[in-house]
Amino acid sequence: MRDICFKALTSWKDYSASSALYEICASGNKTYEGPAFEGYVKQVKSAPVPDDQRLLLFRKIMPYALSSDRKNQIINETAGIKTYQSLLFTAGYLNDKSTSAAAAMAAMYIALPGVDSKAGMYGAIVRDILSKAINQLKGPESEYNREVITKYLQTMPQDEGFVPMFNGKDLTGWQGLVENPIARAKMKPVELAKKQIEANKKMIENWSVKDGCIWFNGNGDNLCSIQEYGDFEMLVDWKISKKGDSGIYLRGSPQVQIWDTSRVDVGAQVGSGGLYNNQKNESKPLKVADNPIGDWNSLRIMMIGEKVTVWLNGILVVDNVTLENYWDRKIPIFPKGPIELQAHGTDLAFRDIYVREISEMDYNLTPEEKSTGFVALFNGRNLNGWVGDTVAYGVEDGMIVTIPAKGTIGNLYTRKEYADFNIRFEFQLTPAANNGLGIRAPLTGDAAYVGMELQILDNTDPVYANLQPYQYHGSVYGVIPAKTGYLKPLGEWNSEDVYVKGTRVKITLNGTVILDGDIANARDNGAMDHNQHPGLKNKTGHIGFLGHGSLVKFRNIRIKVLSQ
Numbered sequence: 003m004r005d006i007c008f009k010a011l012t013s014w015k016d017y018s019a020s021s022a023l024y025e026i027c028a029s030g031n032k033t034y035e036g037p038a039f040e041g042y043v044k045q046v047k048s049a050p051v052p053d054d055q056r057l058l059l060f061r062k063i064m065p066y067a068l069s070s071d072r073k074n075q076i077i078n079e080t081a082g083i084k085t086y087q088s089l090l091f092t093a094g095y096l097n098d099k100s101t102s103a104a105a106a107m108a109a110m111y112i113a114l115p116g117v118d119s120k121a122g123m124y125g126a127i128v129r130d131i132l133s134k135a136i137n138q139l140k141g142p143e144s145e146y147n148r149e150v151i152t153k154y155l156q157t158m159p160q161d162e163g164f165v166p167m168f169n170g171k172d173l174t175g176w177q178g179l180v181e182n183p184i185a186r187a188k189m190k191p192v193e194l195a196k197k198q199i200e201a202n203k204k205m206i207e208n209w210s211v212k213d214g215c216i217w218f219n220g221n222g223d224n225l226c227s228i229q230e231y232g233d234f235e236m237l238v239d240w241k242i243s244k245k246g247d248s249g250i251y252l253r254g255s256p257q258v259q260i261w262d263t264s265r266v267d268v269g270a271q272v273g274s275g276g277l278y279n280n281q282k283n284e285s286k287p288l289k290v291a292d293n294p295i296g297d298w299n300s301l302r303i304m305m306i307g308e309k310v311t312v313w314l315n316g317i318l319v320v321d322n323v324t325l326e327n328y329w330d331r332k333i334p335i336f337p338k339g340p341i342e343l344q345a346h347g348t349d350l351a352f353r354d355i356y357v358r359e360i361s362e363m364d365y366n367l368t369p370e371e372k373s374t375g376f377v378a379l380f381n382g383r384n385l386n387g388w389v390g391d392t393v394a395y396g397v398e399d400g401m402i403v404t405i406p407a408k409g410t411i412g413n414l415y416t417r418k419e420y421a422d423f424n425i426r427f428e429f430q431l432t433p434a435a436n437n438g439l440g441i442r443a444p445l446t447g448d449a450a451y452v453g454m455e456l457q458i459l460d461n462t463d464p465v466y467a468n469l470q471p472y473q474y475h476g477s478v479y480g481v482i483p484a485k486t487g488y489l490k491p492l493g494e495w496n497s498e499d500v501y502v503k504g505t506r507v508k509i510t511l512n513g514t515v516i517l518d519g520d521i522a523n524a525r526d527n528g529a530m531d532h533n534q535h536p537g538l539k540n541k542t543g544h545i546g547f548l549g550h551g552s553l554v555k556f557r558n559i560r561i562k563v564l565s566q
Contacts, residue, residue, distance in 0.1 A: 008034055012041035017049035020059070021294075027066045039066060043075060052316025053083045054300045055293075058239075061091060062297065070100035077101060081108035086164055086237060087300060087354060088112050089123060093131045096138055106138035110147060114154050115495075122154060125163015125358070129155060159366050164237065167227060167341070167355040170214040178205035179224040183254040183339055184329045208345065215353040216343065224251065224342040232338045233360040236303040239353045244295050247346040249278065252305050253339030256328050258312055258320075260299075260344075263292050275301065275312045275319035279328045287312070287319035298353070306360065306383055308335050322384060366400075366558050371426075379416065379425070379545075380559040390415045390445065394549060401557040404437070404549055411549030415445055421542040422503040422564040428495045428557050434463040436550035438479065441502055442543035449548050453537040454521070455479040456500060456509065458547075458554065460492065472530045476509045476516045480531035481524045481538070484509060484517040495557075503564050 008026070011019045023045070026038040046059045060076050060083075067073045077095055080088050092108040095101040109131050115122040132155060136148050167175060178201025180186055186194060201223065208222030216225070231253065240260055242248060247265070249257035259278035261270045273290035277283070291314040293299050302313040305325070312320035327335050343352055365378035382400040385392050391412030394405050404411050421442070429437075436459050443453025459466065459475045471477070476484030476498075488511045490496050499510040505522040508515065524530070525538035537543075547556060 008037070012037060012044075014045065017045040017051075020045040020049070024063060027063065035066075039063065039072060043079065047079055053085050054087065054302070054313070054316030057083050057085060057088050057091065058293065058298055058300060058315065073098075073101050074104040077104040077108050081111040084112050084116065086123065086356070087239075089128065089131060090354060090356075093134075096131070096134050102138040103140040106135035106140075107147070109135040110139075110151055114150065122158065123163070124159040124161055125165075127165070128163060129158065159368060161364070161366070162359075164235075164356040164358045167236075167357050168216060168352070170211075170353075172211055173205070173209060173216070173225070175228055176205070176209075176225050177228050178202045179226045179342065182329050183336055215351045216355075217351050218248075218343070218345055218349055220345075220347055220349045222345050224345050226254075226342045227340045230254075230338045230340050231305075231357065231359060233306045234304075234341075235358045235360060236301070236305075236341065237354065237356045238301050238303075239298050240301065240350065241296060241298045242350045243348060246295070246348040246350055248348070248350050249344040249346070250301065250303065251340075251342035251344060252303070252310065252325060253336045254342065255279075255325065255335055255339065257344060258301065258303055258310070259287075260301075260350075262295055263290060264295075273314070273319065274299070275314040277310060277312075277320060277323055277325055280323070280326050281331070283324045283326060284320075287314070288321065289317055289319055291315045291317040291319055304383060306381070306386070309384070311383075367560055371560060371562075374562065376424075376426070376560045376562045378559070379427075379561045380556075382557075385414070387417050388414055389417050390546065391549065395547070398555075401555045402547070402559070403555045404547075404553055406551060406553055411551050413440065413449060413546045413548050415440070415443070415544040415546035417544075419542045419544055420561070420563065423545075424502075424562045424564060425500045425545065425559070426498070426561075427559040428497050429458060430495050430555040431458075431460045431489070431492055432553045433460060433492060434465050435460045435552035435554050437552060437554045438548035438550070439498075439500065440544070440546040440548045441500070442537060442540040443546060444543060449537070449546060450479045451533065451535050451537055453540060453543050454481070454507075454535075455548055456507075457484070460489070461486065462489065462492075470531070476511055478507055478517070478519070478521065480533055481521060481529045481535060482507065482517060482519040483530070484511075485514075486516075488512055488514045488516055 011022050020042050023038045023042040026034050042063055064076050067076055080092055089112045092105050095105040113123045113128050113132055132151050136151050139147050180197045180201050204222050208219050209225050210217050246262045248260040251257050256279045259276050260274045263270050272286045274292050276287040277285050300315055304311040308324045309322045310325045311322050325335050327333050365381050367376055384397055391414050394408040394411040395414040396403055396405050438455040438458050440449035441454050443449040449455050457475050457477045457479055461474045471483035472480050474484055474486050497512055501508040505520050509517040521538050529535045
């Protein structure tokens with residue numbers, strides 16, 4: 003009977019039996035432990051869960067991977083999870099000879115751009131991991147893979163990326179909490195220093211480091227970062243005990259909520275991740291995404307200006323909601339402040355705490371671009387700075403994407419106007435995709451005529467077999483034709499550089515100049531398509547993406563204003 007029951011668990015149709023298989027594996031039963039491990043991994047591998055949750059489930063079983071083969075099995079599975087936490091987890095096995103080769107391959111797959119169109123990872127930690135992985139690669143393709151990693155390292159953005167807030171060994175970078183931000187601001191330096199010493203003494207009585215985690219014993223005040231942050235992205239894992247209650251203070255203000263969802267007496271059944279202290283704006287999470295008490299959870303928190311977005315275990319639970327100033331509701335949230343781990347009378351633990359400070363102007367710029375005056379036109383997180391159709395255009399994984407399901411796709415324009423400029427961006431087309439880059443355009447009217455439209459088009463599709471020369475990709479629509487044959491295959495990212503100064507327009511596609519012309523003749527004597535193009539006379543205007551109902555993705559959009 004026991005064998006029959008166990009077989010039923012290992013052949014379960016979904017992953018709901020994985021928790022039972024975990025318990026069997028953890029029990030150490032010599033007969034069932036091995037098959038339970040295999041059954042657990044198989045079910046988690048195929049589970050319809052977000053990547054963050056899948057990683058947590060693999061990490062949960064890893065202590066029971068009692069052989070090198072089992073460890074490598076888990077590492078190989080994490081190679082398909084392209085998250086920062088997955089890369090860090092994998093990197094932990096680079097120093098073990100029995101797992102280093104698998105860890106190196108996994109790190110390469112996770113960190114580098116892939117066929118899934120996700121951008122590659124960057125930052126000092128990523129660079130260190132990949133540099134170490136190069137020397138651990140084995141197998142017939144190891145030399146080729148080393149070249150791939152080396153080439154990526156040479157082109158990787160130099161931004162610092164995520165940095166650790168916790169070193170896994172002690173509380174360096176953290177201090178005890180001294181009252182609240184408003185009270186601290188009123189203190190004289192001598193008074194604040196004295197109170198900080200007292201708070202630090204209490205901190206070490208209640209907060210400690212064990213097994214690479216920060217632990218709180220249930221007594222005392224919040225743990226406060228010494229550094230203050232403005233706009234940032236934060237990653238942190240947490241777990242609580244029964245009846246637990248905690249949170250993450252942002253810029254010294256409460257809070258992204260963490261609690262035991264069984265506490266219905268205080269409303270915890272709504273789940274963790276919400277902005278608990280909001281009164282005017284939404285305080286509850288969109289969904290309940292908590293893992294069972296005693297299991298780890300992953301938070302990803304994005305704070306830009308007053309707006310906060312939160313993912314819990316890979317599920318969006320707070321979507322760009324204003325965080326109110328708890329300490330003085332008459333004023334907005336502070337522009338900068340510390341990050342705090344809340345103490346709320348119950349024991350809890352935190353691990354893998356990383357933060358990436360965000361400068362909207364420098365998003366994904368290379369050192370060369372920064373030094374020559376380029377600024378980011380898109381921050382990778384939201385459509386701040388853009389106007390127009392912000393419904394059928396959205397943000398996904400650091401990209402601006404069109405959303406055909408939202409209906410007719412209109413135009414998305416920069417809020418600012420530009421005269422002479424150099425804009426660079428990457429785009430990815432789908433079959434027969436059609437879009438355009440509007441330049442020197444007003445916010446109303448057909449940008450191809452009242453401004454200028456530079457074609458963005460999959461002109462390789464049979465549906466466009468009868469195009470006019472001035473309709474191919476890169477052409478100034480109706481005015482100047484572009485060279486053809488330089489688009490990359492569908493599914494790959496294309497890089498475009500557009501230089502506009504006076505009446506000259508120059509377009510470089512994937513390193514090849516496909517158009518270098520002057521609009522003056524068409525402006526003065528008429529365009530190739532014999533239509534009126536009053537926009538050719540515009541000296542300035544908005545830049546925009548001009549929708550035609552197709553799925554198109556854009557990323558790494560940056561611009562340099564050219565002197566007159």
